[in-house]
Amino acid sequence: MKRIYLDYNSSTPLDERVIEAMNQYLKKFGNPSNLHSFGREMREGIEVARKKVANFLNCQPEEIFFTSGGTEANNWAVKGLAFKRLSEGKKGHLITTAIEHASVLNAAQFLERLGFAVTYLMPDGKGWISPEKVEESLREDTFLVSIMHSNNEIGTLQPIGEIAQILREREIFFHTDAVASAGKIELNVKELGVDGLTISAHKLHGPKGVGALYLRKGTEIENLIHGGHHELGLRSGTENALGIVGFGKACEISQEEMAKVVPKIRDLRDYLEEEIEKRIPDILFNGHREKRLCNTSSVSFGYIEGEALLMNLDLEGVAVSSGSACSAGEVSHVLKAISLPPEFLNSTVRFSLGRENTKEEIDYTLSVLERVVKRLREISPLRREEKWKR
Numbered sequence: 001m002k003r004i005y006l007d008y009n010s011s012t013p014l015d016e017r018v019i020e021a022m023n024q025y026l027k028k029f030g031n032p033s034n035l036h037s038f039g040r041e042m043r044e045g046i047e048v049a050r051k052k053v054a055n056f057l058n059c060q061p062e063e064i065f066f067t068s069g070g071t072e073a074n075n076w077a078v079k080g081l082a083f084k085r086l087s088e089g090k091k092g093h094l095i096t097t098a099i100e101h102a103s104v105l106n107a108a109q110f111l112e113r114l115g116f117a118v119t120y121l122m123p124d125g126k127g128w129i130s131p132e133k134v135e136e137s138l139r140e141d142t143f144l145v146s147i148m149h150s151n152n153e154i155g156t157l158q159p160i161g162e163i164a165q166i167l168r169e170r171e172i173f174f175h176t177d178a179v180a181s182a183g184k185i186e187l188n189v190k191e192l193g194v195d196g197l198t199i200s201a202h203k204l205h206g207p208k209g210v211g212a213l214y215l216r217k218g219t220e221i222e223n224l225i226h227g228g229h230h231e232l233g234l235r236s237g238t239e240n241a242l243g244i245v246g247f248g249k250a251c252e253i254s255q256e257e258m259a260k261v262v263p264k265i266r267d268l269r270d271y272l273e274e275e276i277e278k279r280i281p282d283i284l285f286n287g288h289r290e291k292r293l294c295n296t297s298s299v300s301f302g303y304i305e306g307e308a309l310l311m312n313l314d315l316e317g318v319a320v321s322s323g324s325a326c327s328a329g330e331v332s333h334v335l336k337a338i339s340l341p342p343e344f345l346n347s348t349v350r351f352s353l354g355r356e357n358t359k360e361e362i363d364y365t366l367s368v369l370e371r372v373v374k375r376l377r378e379i380s381p382l383r384r385e386e387k388w389k390r
């Protein structure tokens with residue numbers, strides 16, 4: 001059976017060139033902290049990768065801190081800033097949004113339990129957060145704002161640059177989770193004007209279990225992981241050298257090829273949406289129509305369960321998500337926050353495309369989708385109730 005992968009926002013396949021770069025380090029084993037040649041060759045791999053990640057984000061290598069992934073980097077940004085205040089005997093207020101990834105939302109909720117005040121901004125119906133809303137929510141004691149660069153479920157891009165301007169004047173630390181954006185849109189921390197930014201390797205054809213937090217030089221942040229001197233003494237633990245080498249290569253490739261790859265992915269995604277609209281009635285597209293990622297399409301199919309659709313598509317070889325990979329099985333907090341009508345809340349699937357997808361794959365997906373949706377609607381009690389009412 002054909003297998004078609006349309007879930008690139010969950011994870012991406014390793015690029016062959018990344019595998020090759022990692023292969024060169026697979027048999028090296030020195031501890032990068034050692035001064036001998038075994039250690040030095042590992043250190044070299046890590047530092048070359050750090051430069052590549054820094055280039056990718058347009059910052060200095062010393063502003064890149066490697067972590068175990070996006071989840072850790074988000075936790076560190078949010079808690080690290082708050083713990084710094086705690087260590088100075090202060091608490092305070094932070095602002096985030098109701099549509100963040102769980103690693104930001106749950107970290108913020110944890111800080112609430114420690115006595116911090118948190119504002120969770122609600123987006124509009126398209127998942128967009130207005131800079132005015134951010135400005136209105138600021139307090140005298142606001143020390144941190146964390147707003148995602150783009151949403152992984154519906155693809156909406158946030159006005160990060162505008163929000164940064166508002167916060168810069170007030171010297172409030174601004175962190176953005178750019179995990180979903182990396183590789184799909186340019187991320188230039190200087191142009192964006194952010195103080196902290198998270199990315200994760202496995203979303204851009206790199207390995208799992210490695211990510212990075214950009215921290216503007218001079219940031220005062222508490223450690224999340226205490227220990228030795230690694231990562232300028234801020235994130236301890238012997239580095240995941242192999243993963244870091246792969247991450248660096250993935251960033252380099254993405255930087256070189258993004259301009260070529262993005263239009264191709266966007267065309268395919270737009271074709272998928274146009275055809276869905278033509279062939280299948282009673283659907284809704286979620287998220288902003290223009291300000292959005294090139295690869296993401298969140299679609300609600302009236303009268304059917306998203307999970308049933310997902311599983312039926314999977315049986316025919318097509319892999320999609322019903323929400324984000326991290327919250328499979330639960331009603332999406334993002335779809336709730338954009339006030340999707342209740343009858344559509346459980347009827348949504350996310351198609352997220354990548355550079356390996358072809359038009360043939362999309363055509364195959366469309367034909368399966370059309371057939372499966374029709375069949376599920378025929379047996380849908382919701383559909384029968386609706387007909388009954390008419």
Ligand code: PMP
Pocket residue numbers: 009010068069070071072074101103148151152177179180200201209210211324325326
């Ligand atoms: N933020 C967003 C927007 C994500 O989509 C993800 C991954 N699902 C993460 C953070 C967490 O990244 P990681 O998988 O590297 O922990």
